[in-house]
Amino acid sequence: MADRKSYHHGNLRQALVDATATLIEENGPQAFTLTEAARRAGVSPAAPYRHFKGREDLLEEVARQGFVDFADRLKAAFDDGRPRPLTAFLRTGQAYLDFAAARPGFYMAMFESGISVAGNAELSAASDRAQGVLISAAEALAIRLPVDKRPPSRMVANHIWALSHGVVELFSRGKPGSRSPVAPSEMLESGAIIYLRGLGLIPD
Structure with a gap:
């Protein structure tokens, strides 16, 4: 799980991008969810919305x-x-x-x-x-x-x-x-x- 402390330094956005890329590699581009991306990045389900409007925006x-x-x-x-x-x-x-x-x-x-x-x-x-x-x-x-x-x-x-x-x-x-x-x-x-x-x- 990712280090939550790093996100205080502005790394959450990139952590979500990298987590999503990994999920897509594993399951295909249609299978990932914001909730799963947040879990992989080690943050709450609501955290992605600080940087992205939704799933499509992150993709x-x-x-x-x-x-x-x-x-x-x-x-x-x-x-x-x-x-x-x-x-x-x-x-x-x-x-x-x-x-x-x-x-x-x-x-x-x-x-x-x-x-x-x-x-x-x-x-x-x-x-x-x-x-x-x-x-x-x-x-x-x-x-x-x-x-x-x-x-x-x-x-x-x-x-x-x-x-x-x-x-x-x-x-x-x-x-x-x-x-x-x-x-x-x-x-x-x-x-x-x-x-x-x-x-x-x-x-x-």
């Missing part, structure tokens, strides 16, 4: 923090396209898989909880920042092509996002090798290369 904050960390990881992986755009782009795919594995509770809050990202300005901004990294990566890949031959960078970013999410959902959970003998990272990389080559973003 959105878990997702927002997840997107902030997610965007930071993607940005660090892309590293301004060094040493070359394709290598950097593929690193962002690995960062996607690594985030989902390292912070599953936050990942599920972000993508599987049914929350309205557009309905929360801070959450929407955090999500847009993560997508912006992939858009920048797509733009860097397309720079070698004539302007009129470049595919829409947002489309490319969304397709790679969808491919990454599909690999996480279908092949990165459960026992390794249970659905495919190919590692999720290899599956994502080969799929991304095939897709990008088809668009002419990388040479044959």
Whole structure:
């Protein structure tokens, strides 16, 4: 049980976020309650209402923090396209898989909880920042092509996002090798290369 004394120093809000992420990891994003989150954080059932309007508000904050960390990881992986755009782009795919594995509770809050990202300005901004990294990566890949031959960078970013999410959902959970003998990272990389080559973003 968490140390109640710490909450006098302003840590209750984060303790509730972390407790909720753990509950989501264990039981899914639909199963947690404010009462259970409060119990995990070591406070009374009424304590969460000091910081959150209700269950949805707390869930959105878990997702927002997840997107902030997610965007930071993607940005660090892309590293301004060094040493070359394709290598950097593929690193962002690995960062996607690594985030989902390292912070599953936050990942599920972000993508599987049914929350309205557009309905929360801070959450929407955090999500847009993560997508912006992939858009920048797509733009860097397309720079070698004539302007009129470049595919829409947002489309490319969304397709790679969808491919990454599909690999996480279908092949990165459960026992390794249970659905495919190919590692999720290899599956994502080969799929991304095939897709990008088809668009002419990388040479044959």
